[in-house]
Amino acid sequence: MEQLKLTMNKRYDVSHKALDLQSLRYDPGFAHLHINIILNRRSCMAATLQIIEKNFPELLSLNLHNNRLYQLDGLSDIIQMAPTIKILNLSKNELKSTWELDKIKGLKLEELWLEDNPLCHTFPDQSMYISAIRKCFPKLLRLDGQDLPPPTTVNIDRPYISKPLKESCNGSDVLKTQVLQFLQQYYLIYDSGDRQRLLGAYHDEACFSLTIPFIWDNPAISSLFEYFKDNINMEILKDPNLHFQLLKYTKHDIVSSLCALPKTHHDLSSFLVDVWFQSERILCFCVSGVFREVDGRSQGTLRAFTRTFIVTPASNSSIFIVNDELFVRDATPSEIQKSFSIPVPTLSQEQQEMVQVFSTQSGMKPQWSQKCLQDNEWNYTRAAQVFTMLKIEGKIPEEAFKQIP
Template sequence: MAEEGKGGYSEHDDRVGVVGGGGSFSVRRRKGRGPFRGKMYSEMNHRFRNRGGIGPGPSPRLRLDEGDGDVLMSDAHDGSRARHMPYGPRPNRRAEDWHDRDKGAASSLQASVKRNQTVQDRSGATKTKWFKVTIPYGKKYEKSWLLSNIQSHCSVPFVAVEFHQDHSRAHFYVEDSKTAAALRQVSRKIIDRDNFKVVILVNNSSPPQSLQNELKPEEVEQLKICMSKRYDGSQKSLDLKSLRTDPDLVAQNIDAVLSRRSCMLVLLRIIEDNIPELISLIMSHNKLYRLDEMAELGQKAPNLKILDLSHNELKSERELEKVKDLKLEELWLDGNPLSNFFKDQSTYVSAVRERFPKLLRLDGHELPPPINFDVETPTTLPPSKGSYFSSDDLKAPVLRFLQQYYTVYDSGDRQGLLEAYHDGACCSLSIPPIHGNPSRNTLGEYFKDSRNVKKLKDPTLRFKLLKHTRLNVVAFLNELPKTQHDIHSFVVDICAQTNTLLSFVVHGIFKEVDGKARDSVRAFDRMFVTVPAVNNGLCIVNDKLFVRNATTEEIRKAFVMPAPTPSSSPVPTLSAEQQEMLQAFSMQSGMNLEWSQKCLQDNEWDYGSAAQVFTQLKVEGKIPEVAFQK
């Protein structure tokens, strides 16, 4: 027996193994070390030479690998091949060890697939990812037997694009990483009639060449002529059934493959330029396995009502998502593999109608009338309404309370708010979800105290973030950024009212006046739950604050009118009597509080004189509109 070489491979795991290198080789049994001799030796020599040649020159592994650049050098052509180590331990050939190795290879491939996918996304490459599938010794199998067995073991439906054979292998392409990973899991699960395990190798690849070919200008013109012959102007119907075998195209040697991206895009462009009024489109028997390139069909032919996709290669109803913008009334899908994946007809109809709610006929069968309300989506939002006070009796005390509260809140020293809170009051803060690093977000100052954007597993922390007692509440408010509120932006809605409780929500705009986010404009919504206090005032028992960034429109409208001068006093400089007079004058005149106060002050708080002056100036049209903006 000749001396064993260094580089070789072993045949199938349940057959004899051949080890070769350089110009010699030896054959050994899987079990035992006795060599084959005589006639069997010659037969094995002839057998392996016919499968690709073993003899002088490079190692058989390298020679096979040179035939296909898509197969990684780290992957074996046959699952049972292993590098021979003449001075190392003999490999364990137990079935479970082969299985474990398959699991490792599968996870390695999946990691490779995911890594390649990420790199391509970052480089800005096309969104479609292609993978080449190789079956070593796949040429000896019938195509139908091989593909049907792979599909039966694969966890996801797939289309074998451009199936072909070279040397002893079979190849085809698939289009996404999920399918690629599922196919890799099928490796070694199929056993042929000779008890050999079918190995499946999957590698990242460029798109198949047939999908990259562009139609030449003269071919586009011929395709346009062919389509014009197939168009019925009276029915506004275009019949593209079996377009690839059209005699006119075959005679011109034009390969019109509608599953090819370039061809489909040309087709849609012709429809857009020449027959945008199209109502019916027949595309049956064209071997379509995806509808990605048809996503813009609704824009090219907005009146399309009938679409025939029967007898194609659509595997999943998910493909229909890509054309769901079409307002179809009739659809044909029979003859596609996707029809076989539904347990019953009602499930099939529901899945299709979920994408096309106005569908009346499916595969030639009438469907029950769709349930809809024919409510058109409004193009613009209705204008927002102003404040809601259930009665004028509530309006005055609520507005007075808000003016006093936010005058102190914006003063720079919020200790004066202690008088506004009940001894057992509680307060909480919420903000919108923050994506990324909170410290880099403009709302980062509010993140640490927010109760709604953190996963709080510690009940004590959850309790601490809800501030209890008026001392803790005011201390918490003091830590928030210093602000200036636009009183004139406030919109107030009364939610609930009883003899002992009043709940209302305030929406408004403020800006920060110090810190990192100085001059940042925010919007807020704040719910106050109050109980009666002395002097007909309100005392807060619950305070819920929500802060977000203001919209462009809110910023544009904010701080149009000058803000009142802040005061550190919990009660503005006006007496209680003046406060009541101000509220009454504002209510009767229709002017806002600022201009009402100005009118009263100019008349030395003489209500009758102020009312007479106001009436005269209003008749003369000398009061600006800004005075009536609440």
């Protein structure tokens, strides 16, 4: 502990309140004493955090570059022991999933470095990567050395402010970024299982409507029965008063209605977005795509949807939904074929057997078992430990598990 403290003192920049612990295990101060300080060991990380808490209580920047960190369990105590940290460098480590970042999301980071970690290559594009990281650190201003665009938040609990949209949206590129960020955040929450968090996305007096196709022969046999009670299709409703009653007014009624709909998993890569009207105080755009139902009698069923949002500026870069129109139908064979199209790598016989055993012992579906093993480099013991930990923390979605007859 004394040698570790001495080494850390040498690596501390007083003027910037910055501690540089990159490649700590190779520090010459440990070599002649035959001490191995390996920060991916919980004991070593715990000792390091103890010294930080006692000796650097106002630490603003911590550099953990190149320390072979493959999980952040040991670092999770930093939230209590060094809550002042604003800059964290985790680049060139072995982090494979953003799940690890959930363990330190209590930090109010403004700058984060993650480049050269395996998790950086798990996203189809940069915007998805930024959106996932911002889920953990909403106040983040810089990522991997690049300034981030202002976040379009949907978790708003502030009074409505009428402010021209063009003040925060200068040009088509910025507008496109704003809309895409909004949709990514919205559906990240919508698919999370906790749709109550969408309350902040809607204006107090917003309106929501749901429509499904009309089946002429026998509407009751439609596979969309779980959406039927809220359907406002005018071909079905001859009473205009009933049509009015089925509209959802106020954000609380809207979110309550959304919570009653089947749980979903949207295929973001299927989204097509059309911004069809923009003025100083209003923005109208339409998004269509495909989603899978993940619970209820129609679990696993693929649906197609079209959703029209009318939004108005709230404050800063945030926006409020004032009108939300959702149309749901069965997906066509072509849409089903193209949806959730993730290439599946060829597995060896040994890996296939490992997936089968892991699926049996964990109770997870084979594709989820395979992902868990792949994320842990086919180390069965490590994969089992990670699975157990995530299951205890409730971080594995219900759709990952096999249905019990």
